[in-house]
Amino acid sequence: MTRLSNVWSRLFRSYSIGLAVLIVIAVLAFLTPDFLRVDNLLNVLANASIVGIVGLGMTLAIASGMFDLSVGATAAFAGCIAMSLVPDYGILLGVIGGLIAGAVVGLSNGVIITELRVPAFIATMAMMTIVRGITLIYTDGKDLYLYGNPAYKVLTRRLFDTVPMPVIIVLALLAILSLVVTQTRFGRHVLAVGSNLPAAKRSGVRTSLVIWGVFTIVGVTAAMTGMIVSAQVLTANARLNFGLELQAIAVVVIGGTALTGGRVNLVGTLLGAVLVAAINNGLNLLNVPIFYQEVTVGVLLLAALAINVGHGFNPLTYLRRQS
């Protein structure tokens, strides 16, 4: 009984996100012809990629049974670090500096979780406030601008004048992380930790190192997203990327990665990001006020969770509770 319903729900979950993307595209194409214009579609993809990059990192965190609520703050922090370095040291060192900043925040999260034994939820929530604060101190609460320095624009340039840079970055990241997850020891260990931490430990997995690794990756992806966002607006400040953590978690969940850990769906995450970006874009084109977009994403998240949690749905306990 449960086995069969599992098969159905797995089928449904594997294809539901792709199906949802197609339906949304069809509906939007029908409602507003502008939606299907090439540069609009590229725009959707670029926006999806920006959330998708940090979403891929978040997918690993969720696959390892954890969360990272500090990615929005980390993105803002890395954006500010990079932008402050670019004028004096150039684009390359600026970007490396931003990535290091993200890695340091991520690694700190991991160490706090394993060594101080603070649950990831709490540790990263505290880190969110700490990092926002540090960024405010670093920037003295002011905006950083980069007028007249075209170098930073490399992050938003289009390849062959068509494909936006974020899309290239997210696809490269997808390829690398897919390889890591399916082909490497670290990837296997991430899933083992997410599936059953005590069992992983007893199998000789160095669970603390795995968790440090996961959070470092999340931090780096957050930094990438943060730098791209500030390159887009040519501004960096401590308030950028507010709420990014929830967007990132939302696209992972909408993409079908189980919140219980142990399983991973990187492609799903990107499709989730495309779905959210397409809906937001469509609503814009339809002149729906921006406030409604927030509601839409929330409803989408609930729908995805209802399907996702259905994985652990046990008709027996459900019925017994009903009685």
Added chain:
Amino acid sequence: MSVPGDCGPPLLRAQGISRRFPGVLALDNVDFDVSPGEVHALVGENGAGKSTLINIMAGVYQPSAGTLEVKGRRMVLPNPASAQQAGINVIFQEFSLIPDLSVAENIFLNREATRGLRIDWDTMHRRTAEVCRLLQIELDPKVAVRELPVAQQQLVEIARALAFDAQVVVMDEPTAALSEVEIDRLLQLVRSLADRGVAVVYVSHKLGEVFGVADRITVLRDGKRILTEPRSALTEEQVVSAMVGRELVHTECPPRTPGKVVLAVRGLGSGKAVRNVSFELRAGEVLGLAGLMGSGCTAAVETLFGLRPMTSGEVMLSGKALLMHGPRAAIRAGIGYVPEDRKRAGILPDLSILHNITIGVLERIRRLAVIDAKKEQSIMDEYGGKLSIRYSSPAQRAANLSGGNQQKVILARALAENCQVLLLAEPTRGVDVGAKAEIYSLIDMLVESGIAVLLQSSELPELIRLADRCLVFSSGEPRGELVRGELTQPAVMALATGLANGQAELKLLRRDPLGQEAA
């Protein structure tokens, strides 16, 4: 004690029950009945259809075919509430108590005694006390269920059934989480429920208990009823072969030829939990560790695997002192471990069988950073074949395997790590009778191949079957060693409890169905 036959007409009768789930016929034309004053045991391996039948009696599932009669009247039970109204109360393995509410609140949940709008606490506490008196159990009506040990929580469930005026009580694996002594008390309680005229359906796969308490026994296999007979007409062997569907060869322990000492432990201690443990373990030998719950034998195994800090003593593995840095160090030194709690600490449910087996050896089979899929598969083939793990594909998720097969996967994982010493904690807990026999022969085979095994088990028959020698623990320390031949239940119990032989035997009645009858 009631005798089958004089129990009068059945209180609950299920006739020709079939239940089809998409793709599976979980129950196939099953008849089952239970009379007032009778304990009717329902046994069968996992997947035999026991839980489906219980759920039909509980109103959770609807039969695809067949009828239910309560006191001779046809009944349809569309939901659990209607089953309760009909006097059928099911105590599921997973309790349905609310931990933060008190005993009385749980017993009267949804039927609270009220005076106007206010809950009438006095009446509720008084009636709870009455029910407890009836059951001859001691429970404080005001204490929160959370505070109670599992055994007492079980009593609350039973008290609730009785307070509901249940005429039929169905108990699903009620002793799964209980200790020896608690099991004895529970079985007495079941008997007294029956003597009070309640019809009891007792679901279990522990035959010792079933033979100790049941009047009649029904065996299910693959959804079909195989037999229903009075207990006095059956032997344990008959029931086992009905459950497994074949004669179970009762294998004896093969002769062993221990080699040189592999593991030497001197004065091992871990805080207060483990003290003064010294022994030598040879290649091709099984050393048993016995003891009641909390006696330190489980903790001793955990210390040897580095899961607990070693606070004193030394451990030599093949002549080299072992540094206790945790599980990883132990594995690298050549110690394999099969943990006691398979679900919590053993299996990686979301990972495939293949990945479960190779999780500890990925380092050995990688080329640069990438795992060598061919080598990985060959490890799977080697150990999966050796242990005859049954699966549909190596990519199958471990969560979907039976308990016995999961246990074999964990064994394969330990073996793949090339261990010389294998620590087995409760290796057959929660596995079928058939799988159990298979795991015993596997252990024989491994020992034969020269692996040294340390076996911690709370099942004495298991220790007797497998162990060459046995250390018996009590309050953190080994109290004595018994070699094969001396290894009997009274001897082990005498050391484990520190009592004289005669007194120890009293506690062991449960293990001996005849003793139960005499009691």
